[in-house]
Amino acid sequence: xxxxxxxxxxxxxxxxxxxxxxxxxxxxxxxxxxxxxxxxxxxxxxxxxxxxxxxxxxxxxxxxxxxxxxxxxxxxxxxxxxxxxxxxxxxxxxxxxxxxxxxxxxxxxxxxx
Amino acid sequence: xxxxxxxxxxxxxxxxxxxxxxxxxxxxxxxxxxxxxxxxxxxxxxxxxxxxxxxxxxxxxxxxxxxxxxxxxxxxxxxxxxxxxxxxxxxxxxxxxxxxxxxxxxxxxxx
Numbered sequence: 001x002x003x004x005x006x007x008x009x010x011x012x013x014x015x016x017x018x019x020x021x022x023x024x025x026x027x028x029x030x031x032x033x034x035x036x037x038x039x040x041x042x043x044x045x046x047x048x049x050x051x052x053x054x055x056x057x058x059x060x061x062x063x064x065x066x067x068x069x070x071x072x073x074x075x076x077x078x079x080x081x082x083x084x085x086x087x088x089x090x091x092x093x094x095x096x097x098x099x100x101x102x103x104x105x106x107x108x109x110x111x112x113x
Numbered sequence: 114x115x116x117x118x119x120x121x122x123x124x125x126x127x128x129x130x131x132x133x134x135x136x137x138x139x140x141x142x143x144x145x146x147x148x149x150x151x152x153x154x155x156x157x158x159x160x161x162x163x164x165x166x167x168x169x170x171x172x173x174x175x176x177x178x179x180x181x182x183x184x185x186x187x188x189x190x191x192x193x194x195x196x197x198x199x200x201x202x203x204x205x206x207x208x209x210x211x212x213x214x215x216x217x218x219x220x221x222x223x224x
Contacts, residue, residue: 006156034212042216043202043214043215043216043217044157044202044204044212044214045214046211046212049210049211051210059211088154090156090157090181091155092194094210096210100145100206100210101145101147101159101162102147102159102206102212103159104149104156104157104159105156106155107154107155107156108154109154113148
């Protein structure tokens with residue numbers, strides 16, 4: 001069966017510090033991978049998606065970037081965090097192309113102070 | 114631009130009641146629609162997926178319907194239990210694989 005992991009589970013970082021969040025998927029190959037952010041009082045917003053190694057599409061201009069160095073690894077980064085980057089970050093995967101049903105990880109709670 | 118709306122934003126019911134959560138979307142050109150459950154501080158759990166060619170899907174006490182022409186979906190929960198308390202999110206999928214989420218309905222089932 002497939003499993004999706006995210007770490008860390010929680011993170012508190014000062015403004016201006018760098019960020020690296022990691023997501024890995026087990027039990028499948030060549031998945032679509034997604035990064036979402038859920039901010040307080042706002043819905044889930046798609047940030048990045050990837051259909052393959054090195055292939056990243058950005059949905060929203062922002063202070064963040066994403067990379068996919070391996071087939072089942074997806075990384076969300078920032079060089080300098082802003083207060084507005086605080087939120088709950090969720091990674092998801094889906095088969096491609098099939099039904100595109102998405103399966104979500106446990107999330108990372110990021111607080112920028 | 115696709116927009117997804119969920120009504121009500123919050124709902125409190127006594128245990129055992131049947132209930133309906135509503136989801137509406139503005140663009141009927143969807144690939145499928147997915148209902149999720151989110152417990153506080155946790156990730157999303159997929160409950161039901163309805164393909165655009167389908168009218169409904171059932172899993173246990175849950176039944177989801179889809180009416181593409183009117184841009185509506187409902188999630189029916191039968192015989193609600195306190196363990197059903199959570200936030201329920203609907204999301205429509207475009208053919209690019211991108212999910213557009215509603216704001217969610219927070220359900221509280223009182224014992």
